[in-house]
Amino acid sequence: DVKVTQSSRYLVKRTGEKVFLECVQDMDHENMFWYRQDPGLGLRLIYFSYDVKMKEKGDIPEGYSVSREKKERFSLILESASTNQTSMYLCASSPRDRGGLGYTFGSGTRLTVV
């Protein structure tokens, strides 16, 4: 069964901490994405990557950075966590041509910054 795995389901961090959210996919997908989901705002794209070591800003990149050193792993980094980054974070991957199943999502990480 193909998978996108996010390392944590729930995280609680303190303001100012550096936070790493990890995502691993086993489908050999070229494209990987990080979204955040907030009530009333829906899903918003933070960053995406279409190849190893490549990254592109999405709609709301401020306060975040990403790392993609290996094809299967895409990390989201909060350099200095703030309370307004409390949210549900969803990772997704897709093949280059987005065919077939299209985008596959992980189970999400619910991050609370206190």
Add this chain to the structure above:
Amino acid sequence: SQELEQSPQSLIVQEGKNLTINCTSSKTLYGLYWYKQKYGEGLIFLMMLQKGGEEKSHEKITAKLDEKKQQSSLHITASQPSHAGIYLCGAAGGGADGLTFGKGTHLIIQP
């Protein structure tokens, strides 16, 4: 930028009844995805539509993309408690950039 509007925002339906959720785009749709999300969990892929007039079905769920490719509908026949959750439509742009999503439709099935 593309925007997707879903209607209704929430829906309460008696078990066994049929229902329809709509997704309207501000621009032509080149690929329309339907996902289901159980509360607090990730998104589960349901269907992808690409061609105007295309219709796909999976079990009791049917999705259509209209001829002009600016609206899609998701229809559930004889709803069951397992259908409860949030339904999201997502649209693909060009290139590798991610999907733009609607805000979702919350579906509650009453026994």
